[in-house]
Amino acid sequence: MNAHAPLPAAADCGVEVRQERGQRAVFCGLTGIVWLHRKIQDAFFLVVGSRTCAHLIQSAAGVMIFAEPRFATAIIDERDLAGIADMNEELDRIVGRLIERRPGIKLLFLVGSCPSEVIKLDLSRAALRLSKSLAPDVRVLNYSGSGIETTFTQGEDACLASLVPELPPAPAEAEAALMVVGALADVVEDQFARIFAELGIPARFLPARRAGEMPPVGRNTRYLLAQPFLTDTARSLEERSAKRLSAPFPLGAEGTTRWLRAAADAFGVDAQHFEAVVAPGQKRARRALAQYQERLSGKRVFFFPDSQLEVPLARFLSREMEAELVEVGTPYLHRAHLSEELELLPSGTIVNEGQSLDDQMDRCRKARPDLTVCGLGLANPLEAEGLSTKWSIELLFTPIQGYDQAGDLAELFCRPLVRRTRLEV
Amino acid sequence: MQLTVWTYEGPPHIGAMRIATAMKGLHYVLHAPQGDTYADLLFTMIERRDARPPVTYTTFQAQDLGRDTAEIFKNAVAQAYERFQPQAMIVGASCTAELIQDDPGGLAKALALPIPVIPLELPAYQKKENWGASETFYRLVRALAGQPVERAPREGRRPVCNVLGPTALGFRHRDDIVEIRKLLDALGIDVNVVAPMGATPADLGRLGAAAFNVVLYPEIARAAAQYLEKTFKQPFTDIVPIGVKATERFVEAVAALAGVDPAPVLAGAPSRLPWYSRSVDSTYLTGKRVFIFGDATHALAAARIAATELAFKVVGIGTYSREFARELRAEAAEHGIEALITDDYLDVEAAIQAAAPELVLGTQMERHIAKRLGVPCAVISAPIHVQDFPARHSPQMGFEGANVLFDTWVHPLMMGLEEHLLGMFREDPEFHDGAAPSHLTRHGSTAIPSPLRRGEEVGVVPPAATEPSGTTPILIAPWAPDAEKELKKIPFFVRGKARANTERFARERQLPLITLETLYDAKAHFGR
Numbered sequence: 025m026n027a028h029a030p031l032p033a034a035a036d037c038g039v040e041v042r043q044e045r046g047q048r049a050v051f052c053g054l055t056g057i058v059w060l061h062r063k064i065q066d067a068f069f070l071v072v073g074s075r076t077c078a079h080l081i082q083s084a085a086g087v088m089i090f091a092e093p094r095f096a097t098a099i100i101d102e103r104d105l106a107g108i109a110d111m112n113e114e115l116d117r118i119v120g121r122l123i124e125r126r127p128g129i130k131l132l133f134l135v136g137s138c139p140s141e142v143i144k145l146d147l148s149r150a151a152l153r154l155s156k157s158l159a160p161d162v163r164v165l166n167y168s169g170s171g172i173e174t175t176f177t178q179g180e181d182a183c184l185a186s187l188v189p190e191l192p193p194a195p196a197e198a199e200a201a202l203m204v205v206g207a208l209a210d211v212v213e214d215q216f217a218r219i220f221a222e223l224g225i226p227a228r229f230l231p232a233r234r235a236g237e238m239p240p241v242g243r244n245t246r247y248l249l250a251q252p253f254l255t256d257t258a259r260s261l262e263e264r265s266a267k268r269l270s271a272p273f274p275l276g277a278e279g280t281t282r283w284l285r286a287a288a289d290a291f292g293v294d295a296q297h298f299e300a301v302v303a304p305g306q307k308r309a310r311r312a313l314a315q316y317q318e319r320l321s322g323k324r325v326f327f328f329p330d331s332q333l334e335v336p337l338a339r340f341l342s343r344e345m346e347a348e349l350v351e352v353g354t355p356y357l358h359r360a361h362l363s364e365e366l367e368l369l370p371s372g373t374i375v376n377e378g379q380s381l382d383d384q385m386d387r388c389r390k391a392r393p394d395l396t397v398c399g400l401g402l403a404n405p406l407e408a409e410g411l412s413t414k415w416s417i418e419l420l421f422t423p424i425q426g427y428d429q430a431g432d433l434a435e436l437f438c439r440p441l442v443r444r445t446r447l448e449v
Numbered sequence: 450m451q452l453t454v455w456t457y458e459g460p461p462h463i464g465a466m467r468i469a470t471a472m473k474g475l476h477y478v479l480h481a482p483q484g485d486t487y488a489d490l491l492f493t494m495i496e497r498r499d500a501r502p503p504v505t506y507t508t509f510q511a512q513d514l515g516r517d518t519a520e521i522f523k524n525a526v527a528q529a530y531e532r533f534q535p536q537a538m539i540v541g542a543s544c545t546a547e548l549i550q551d552d553p554g555g556l557a558k559a560l561a562l563p564i565p566v567i568p569l570e571l572p573a574y575q576k577k578e579n580w581g582a583s584e585t586f587y588r589l590v591r592a593l594a595g596q597p598v599e600r601a602p603r604e605g606r607r608p609v610c611n612v613l614g615p616t617a618l619g620f621r622h623r624d625d626i627v628e629i630r631k632l633l634d635a636l637g638i639d640v641n642v643v644a645p646m647g648a649t650p651a652d653l654g655r656l657g658a659a660a661f662n663v664v665l666y667p668e669i670a671r672a673a674a675q676y677l678e679k680t681f682k683q684p685f686t687d688i689v690p691i692g693v694k695a696t697e698r699f700v701e702a703v704a705a706l707a708g709v710d711p712a713p714v715l716a717g718a719p720s721r722l723p724w725y726s727r728s729v730d731s732t733y734l735t736g737k738r739v740f741i742f743g744d745a746t747h748a749l750a751a752a753r754i755a756a757t758e759l760a761f762k763v764v765g766i767g768t769y770s771r772e773f774a775r776e777l778r779a780e781a782a783e784h785g786i787e788a789l790i791t792d793d794y795l796d797v798e799a800a801i802q803a804a805a806p807e808l809v810l811g812t813q814m815e816r817h818i819a820k821r822l823g824v825p826c827a828v829i830s831a832p833i834h835v836q837d838f839p840a841r842h843s844p845q846m847g848f849e850g851a852n853v854l855f856d857t858w859v860h861p862l863m864m865g866l867e868e869h870l871l872g873m874f875r876e877d878p879e880f881h882d883g884a885a886p887s888h889l890t891r892h893g894s895t896a897i898p899s900p901l902r903r904g905e906e907v908g909v910v911p912p913a914a915t916e917p918s919g920t921t922p923i924l925i926a927p928w929a930p931d932a933e934k935e936l937k938k939i940p941f942f943v944r945g946k947a948r949a950n951t952e953r954f955a956r957e958r959q960l961p962l963i964t965l966e967t968l969y970d971a972k973a974h975f976g977r
Contacts (some may be wrong), residue, residue, distance in 0.1 A: 047525070048508045052484025059753030072450075072543035074573060079459040080487045098450045102574040105548075114450040122452065138482045138545035141511070171484025172511040172545070329751060401489030401501065 040370030041357065045382025049401050050330060051417075052171030052279060053179025054137060055084045059421060060183055061094045063207040064231050066130040071169070072115065072121065072147060073137030084417075095128070096122070098140055115150055115167040116157075123162060130161070131235035133183060136168035163235065165190065175355040177253040177331045177420065180207060184231060187238060188260035191230075194242030202227040202287055202339055203239050203266065205258070206251030209423035216250075216274075216426060221326040222301045225291045230257075241266050246290050248283065250274060250425065252365070255358050266370075272364045274425045276340035277309035277435060282364070290400060305427030312431025313344055316438045320345035323441070326393035328402060329353035329379050330416040337397070337419065339368045349373050350391045353384065395437060412440045455794045455814055457769035457832055461571035462543045463488055464581025468589065469539060470502040470617035474649035475589075476535035478526045480518070480546035480553050483508040495835050496618050505529040507546070519551045526557050530564070537593060537650035538562070539585065541569035565650065577792075579668045579744065579770060582616055586645055588673040593653035597681050608707035609639045611659045611683075614666035614673055615646035620747070620831040621845045622646060625665060628847030629690070632700060633663075635714045638707045648800065657681045661706040665846070666746055667690065668770060691750035693720050693758055693851045720848035722855045726759055737862065740806035742789070742797055742815050743830025745773030749847070751810050751829050752780050754854060765789065765804040767797065771912045794818070805946050808862055814835075823945070825861035833870035926955040928963045935965055950975045 054077055057069040072079050085093065098118045103109040115134075123129060132154070133146045151166040158164060167182040168174065174182055183293035184205065191318035194201065202225050204216060213229055220227035228239030230247075249258065252273055262268070271286030272279050281302055288298045325347050327334040334354045341347040349370065357377045359366075364376070378385070388396060389409065396406055396413045403413040414437055424433040451678050462479060469477040470492050479485070486506050492498045505526045509518050526540060540553040554568025567588055571581050612629055615622035625712035633640055641659040642652045662677055664670045664687035674685040681809060684706055690699035697715055704711035718724065726732060739761040741751045745768045755761040767789030768777050774790045781788035789800050798818045803808060809819040809826040811833050819826035828837055829845075844850040928936070947968075955963050 028877060047506055048483050049486045049489065050483060050508075051487055054484070055487075074455075075456060075458075075460040075577065076462075076544050076573070077486065078453045078456045079463065082456060083487055083491060092456070096452055096454045099453050100450060100574065102572070105574055109450070111450070118450055118452050138484070139548060142514075142545055142548045148785040170511075172509065172514065175483065199489055227940070301694070382528075399490070400494050401486055402493075404493040404497060405501045 037236065037367045037369065038040060039366050039373045039375055041368050041375045041377060043419075044376055044378045044380045044383070047327060048175075048355070048379045049328070049381050049399060050379070051084065051175025051176040051342045051399070052080070052134065052138070053169035053176065053182055054081060054171075055176055056169060056179025056183060057081060057095045058085045060180055060207055060231070063210075063233065064235060065233055066128060066235050067094065067317065068122065068126060068129045068131070068134060069135055070119065070131045071095070071097040071135045071137055072140045072145065073097055073100065073135075074139045075099055077137045077139075086121060094126070100143075105143070106148065111145055112150060112153075116154065117152055119158075119164075120359070123158060123212070130163065131160075131305060132162055132164045133186070133187075134164060134166040135179075135183075136166065136170055138170040138172050141168060141170045163190070169430065175253070175329075177333070178255075180251070181254050181256050183261045184254065185256035187231060188257060188264060191238050191264070193239040193264075194240040194244055196244075198240075198242060198244050200244045200246060200291065201239075202291065203230055203241065203245050203247040203261075204228070205230045205247050205249050205254055205261070207231055208250055209427055212423045212425045214382070215428060218306070220287070223284070223288055223291070223293050225287055225293065228289075240442060246287070247359060248287050251333075251358075252336055252358070252361060253408065255356075255361070258361065270360075272339065273336040275333075275336050276344045276430050277306055277427060278344055279336060279340055279424070280309065280427050280430070281306060294436065302427075309427040309430040312428075313434050316431070316434035318346055318349050319438050319441060320434065322346060322348065323394040324348045324350050324391070325437075326350040326388050326391060327354075328384065328388075328394045328396070328397055328398035328416070329355040329376070330397075331420055332356060332358075333416075333419055334397070335362050335365045336374065337363050338373070340433070341437065342370055342373075343368060344423075345437070346429075347395075347437075348392060350393045351376055351384075353377075353386065355378065355379070395441060412444050414440050453793075456811065457792050457794070457814070458578035459488070459491075459580060460544055460573050461576045461581025461584070462569075462573065463491070464578040464583070465541060465569055465571060465585040466492070466502055466504055467578075467582050467616040467618050468585040468645045469504060470498070471615065471619075471645040472650070473505075474536040474650050474651070475503060476529055476533050476538050476854055477502075477504045477542055478522070478529050478538060478540045479504055479506050479556070480522050480525075480541070480551060481506045481508065481543035482545045483510050485543050485545075487559045490792070492617055495833075497835070498617070502658075503533065503535070504615075509546075514549070518546075518549055522551055522553060523556050523560060526562070526566075527560055530560075530562050535564065535650075537565040537567065537589075539567045539569055539589070541571055542573075544573035547573050559644040565592055574839065580772065582669045583672050586616075586669060587676060588643070589650070589653060590656065590673040591676055592663060593650050594656045594677065594681070595654050596657075598657050601966075602612065603660075607637050607639045608640045608709065609659045610703070610707065611641050611656055611662045612643045612675075613662055613664050613685075614670035616666075616669055617646070618831070619646075619666065620833055620837065621843060621850075622666075624842050625846040625850065627664065627842065628844045628849050629663070632690070632696075632714065632847055632887065633703070636700065636704055636707065636711065637709050638703065657683075659683060661685060663703060665821075668744060668746055668772070681845065683767065686925050687747050689750050690846045692754035692854070693722050693848070695750055695753065696720070696847055696851065699915060720851040721913050722758060722851040725855050731759075731859075734859065734862065735760045737761045737808055738764045738802050738804070739808045739810060740801050740815075741829070742767045742769075742809075744768060745770040745777060747830035748775060749773075750845075754857075755810070756784060758851075759855075759858070764806050765800055767791065767800065771896035784873070807943070808858070810858065827858045827861055924956075925952050926960050926963050929965065932963050932965045933969050935968055947972070 094166050104111045134151050136147050147166040151164045155166040165186045167186040169179040232238045241264045243265040247266050248269045269286045269290050271283045274280040274283040334352050338349050338352040350375045353376045396411050397416050403415045406413050423429045494503045507521050540557045557566045615626050662674045662683050662685035664674045667687045670945040677683045686702040688699045688702050690696040700711045739755050748768045750767050763784040766781050770791040777788040794814050809815050810829045812830050816826050
């Protein structure tokens with residue numbers, strides 16, 4: 025999943041894509057559970073892993089862990105490894121106990137981790153077996169969120185990709201329909217649903233909020249990625265004959281308009297009608313953004329790799345906020361899905377795929393950017409060195425897509441700069 | 450396999466990181482898959498450190514597994530040495546790397562670096578964080594303390610000791626050390642080395658120069674102290690000086706080892722706790738039911754303070770530190786109760802419900818359990834969240850630590866009384882019956898949740914609360930209006946218990962209606 029695709033032949037868009045290998049300071053895909061479980065309200069995520077996995081989720085979930093969330097870890101112990109206990113029997117026992125205690129669960133994900141992948145515990149067979157024994161009340165799927173295979177948001181990709189083969193088939197003669205792919209905050213999803221309705225485009229969202237309401241898929245399905253990290257999900261959808269609509273991602277006023285327009289064009293929406301529908305949102309977004317422009321204009325921004333949102337965010341900052349891009353790090357760059365984004369980046373932008381942490385920190389220190397977007401492991405140490413930082417995880421937990429969140433998105437980048445100017449101590 | 454939502458301890462390599470991060474001039478190369486760097490943020494965010502922990506991760510990926518992860522590890526060690534120029538290194542594997550069976554110690558040795566490189570064996574599928582910290586510290590001391598030397602006779606110089614145990618991410622370790630240094634200084638004892646916090650590998654080489662060792666956190670430093678006792682003939686004390694009495698015993702023990710007089714340090718009133726506790730304002734603390742859970746060091750100390758320095762009644766005590774189960778059981782026996790040794794927070798929650806305490810002293814997790822149950826709570830032990838790495842001086846140890854403990858534990862109770870009085874005298878909507886005490890933000894419901902009626906939102910129903918299926922539901926007799934009215938006059942923080950007791954009383958006697966009389970009969974029956 026992290027395999028490097030070949031470099032684009034002489035990047036036509038004037039963007040320089042570099043690749044780097046070495047120590048990576050990134051989350052693994054298990055972290056995706058923290059927002060996915062809130063999106064699919066009757067799903068439960070059971071990680072099969074080590075104490076480290078449980079500790080990671082606990083650290084990433086912060087206080088959320090105390091609200092009896094719908095995720096947990098089945099910790100492999102030495103009895104399992106020594107073969108004293110049969111791991112499959114153990115897993116069945118744990119799942120049985122879990123379902124008994126949480127009767128509302130309709131969809132159970134067995135989530136693979138580094139330990140379970142390395143010992144080659146066959147979770148897909150376990151999922152099949154458990155699906156049979158728990159049918160019809162609970163469906164059991166599996167995917168891997170391991171660090172060896174997935175980086176941070178790729179966990180969502182793996183999760184959604186595991187859902188695709190289970191989606192109901194759309195009848196061959198069905199009208200063309202739109203599927204919006206990628207977990208969005210409910211408020212954002214509702215906004216988009218209203219806009220698509222006004223445009224007259226029949227739209228459904230993947231994932232749906234309930235396991236039983238996942239959208240159908242077939243040769244008349246056109247899908248629009250709402251997130252840039254959905255490589256495998258897109259591939260699975262293609263295998264079920266759905267067709268991708270190429271578009272930049274719905275960040276900022278421009279991104280949102282282009283994203284919506286890709287759908288409108290595909291569904292033959294009249295240009296005038298499109299303008300009429302999006303005009304109010306666009307106007308609100310521009311007005312909201314205006315108050316942050318001055319503060320971000322000309323600011324030099326450095327992105328460490330984290331979520332694959334970096335390229336679209338950099339595009340938003342450079343085009344709509346007039347920021348300068350020092351380096352745009354991304355853990356993985358899907359050339360096709362990001363092609364429209366790359367074209368919108370200013371010529372000469374350096375996009376760095378992969379990471380060698382200490383070298384990248386050296387570059388960052390040397391460049392002394394005005395704002396550094398990075399993970400929580402680096403943020404305070406860089407602040408202590410006098411650099412303003414914006415911690416990147418917030419961009420996954422905060423609603424940032426669409427017209428009405430454009431101002432909030434800009435504000436997230438402004439806040440650390442404002443704070444630094446206000447503090448006198 | 451074990452089903453877990455919350456873990457009290459991380460894996461053992463987190464313990465090793467706590468040692469490495471506490472020290473200076475030491476670097477840790479951890480063979481670990483991509484993603485394990487999450488642990489950095491425990492140090493940079495929760496403890497608010499201003500530098501990355503001195504840890505290099507190999508962060509191997511699936512594509513590397515077919516190739517040579519051993520080579521990646523060797524490169525990481527070589528590069529880390531090159532870049533950070535540490536005095537010594539520790540190398541080891543996290544849980545996944547343990548499975549792929551590269552040999553970090555052997556691989557690092559092959560590089561023949563000009564510094565000590567200490568391999569760590571931390572069995573991730575058996576052991577946990579505190580064990581990992583203890584083992585790492587022990588290995589470091591073994592490797593770096595050197596050979597025993599003849600200590601020069603004291604000849605009028607001040608006696609010298611080492612202080613062992615404080616780590617990164619330790620609960621109040623930063624401030625405890627300040628207090629302990631003050632005490633030792635007042636006793637006329639010099640500190641040779643404090644370790645691991647603030648020590649370099651070279652400092653560990655000087656451990657032998659001290660006459661004895663002071664172990665502050667036995668979970669972390671007892672193993673190293675035992676080694677030093679055997680090899681260097683350094684006796685050690687591991688009386689944990691948390692609480693007034695314990696601090697006095699600590700001062701006496703340290704003074705005895707150093708051959709100095711403890712009397713001047715103990716003279717006067719070095720702590721305000723005894724007077725505060727004797728002042729009439731504290732009378733209402735007598736017999737308060739307290740439930741204690743945490744690591745062994747803090748749980749044991751808390752139990753003694755609660756019982757003998759604040760006159761609480763200890764109704765529950767437990768720990769997640771299995772290594773110290775014996776000590777905990779002995780302490781529990783003193784209070785006539787059974788110790789709870791578990792790392793499953795659902796067991797702790799069930800035990801808290803069963804004990805019906807009026808105050809919970811515990812970890813971050815017990816804070817949330819108590820919040821859910823509407824019981825006052827104070828934090829006494831790791832794991833803790835960011836607010837328990839305060840900016841202000843806030844030790845647990847020594848005489849100042851005792852002052853801090855008095856304030857911290859009594860505060861939530863005092864607030865409870867305050868709220869009750871305000872509620873009794875004012876019909877102000879802010880203070881109405883269902884309003885939560887200001888220090889407790891409760892989820893959802895505005896009413897005080899009766900411990901017996903919580904459930905749905907909690908989701909995982911503890912076995913104790915599940916009614917056996919197939920039997921008729923237990924009928925609760927209705928309350929007569931005057932009895933219901935009277936119940937509301939009972940302070941809210943014991944009202945839930947009064948209601949439950951009365952209903953149980955009525956049920957057992959199959960009374961058709963709960964009257965005013967039933968309420969008081971039940972009160973007389975159950976007593977306090």
